[in-house]
Amino acid sequence: MQASPLMFTDQAQQDVIMVLKFPSNSPVTHVAANTQPGLATPAVITVTANRLFAVNKWHNLPAHQGAVQDQPYQLPVEIDPLIACGTGTHRRQITDLLDQxxxxxxxxxxxxxDNRYILVCGFWDKSFRVYSTDTGETTTPRAILTGHDYEITCAAVCAELGLVLSGSQEGPCLIHSMNGDLLRTLEGPENCLKPxxxxxxxxGHCVIFYENGCFCTFSVNGKLQATVETDDHIRAIQLSRDGQYLLTGGDNGVVVVRRVSDLRQLFAYPGCDAGIRAMALSFDQRCIISGMASGSIVLFYNDFNRWHHEYQTRY
Incomplete structure (x- = not known):
């Protein structure tokens, strides 16, 4: 991976930390940022459409050293939080083919x-498979969760609450315990059928994006709290740890910050030159890492307090 010239205007660059390019040019379809202190290997893990994955070492840095007084939210350009070059990166491939x-x-x-394993679905036999990020070899899954009548299209894990959430092609979203118990069904509006x-x-906040372009926010008890529609073909969403903010990105290449309680837009980052396929937040939530259709990853500086304050000022 190598640093790439920024594609943004000078005014917009204050929110961009870095642009990195993968040599394969394959779209970056998944990004995970497990960068919390104390991990044996804090890292950003990326997976591309041709099933290449990379473990990019992350160096936690002190915040805002040398920030410019007139631009208090800008990170100094010499800070380079992602080390992803040459010998510092493990690049491997998931050798098993997915269903065509x-x-x-x-x-x-x-x-x-802990960045040790990748769980993958989409195989011809409808299985989930678990791979070691260190060796690339498969291992054994811990439990099997059932309850859907149709193919599963999306899933998420909330380790803090011990929950697994999943949605299927022609059915509602389900909440399971990690032991496999079916706990609850999340029913969206009538026109929201394909999560x-x-x-x-x-x-305990849950956000679902449906095929018809509608976002829905639910409580962990299954209560529908807010809905909003978008005309962007959304490919990636990311919640803040406290569940107050939602990041979205899609084919128009714009990362949008929304308030979860009512799904109102707070801020939109400068548009990228390619569609967004994946997104993650660093542990301190100061960095948004977006995976691009062009095979790049773009790092944006993030400050939820700033976006909230600017929204309040506008309205």
Whole structure:
């Protein structure tokens, strides 16, 4: 991976930390940022559409050293939080082929919080498979969850609450315990029948994006709290850890920050030169990592307090 010239205007660059390019040019379809202090290997893990994955080492840095007074939210350009070059990166390939009828996307993959394993779905035998990020070899799954009548299109894990959320092609989203018990069904409005993306926060908030372009927010008890429609073909969503903010990205190449309680837009980042396929937040939530259709990853500086304050000022 190598650093790439920024594609943004000078004014917009204050929110862009870095642009990195993968040599394969394959779309980056999944990004996971497990960068919390204390991990044996804090890293950003990326998976491309041709099933290449990379473990990119992350160096936690002190915040805002040398920030410019007139631009208090800008990270100094010499800070380079992602080390992803040469010997510092493990690049491996998931050798098992996915079903040719499956479009590879972000929800086909889950990375465990210790960065040791990748869970992959979309195989011809309808199985989930677990791969070691160190060796690339398969291992044994812990449990099998059932309850859907149709193929599963999206899934998310909330480890803090011990929950697994999943949605199927022609049915509602389900909440399971990690032991396999079916706990609850999440029913959206009548026109929301095909869930495509799902995210859950440790505070129990759940956001689902449906094929018709509608977002829905649910409580962990299954109560529908808010809905909103978008005309962008959304490919990736990410919740803040406290569940108050939602990041979205899609084919128009724009990362949007929304408030979860009512799904109102707070902020939109400068548009990229390619569609967004995947997204993650660093542990300190100060960095948004977006995987691009062009085979790049773009790192944006993030400050939820800033977006909230600017929204309040506008309205």
């Amino acid at each position: 009828s499956i479009q590879v996307h972000s929800q086909c993959f889950v990375i465990t919080s 495509k993306l799902i995210q859950a926060s440790r505070e």
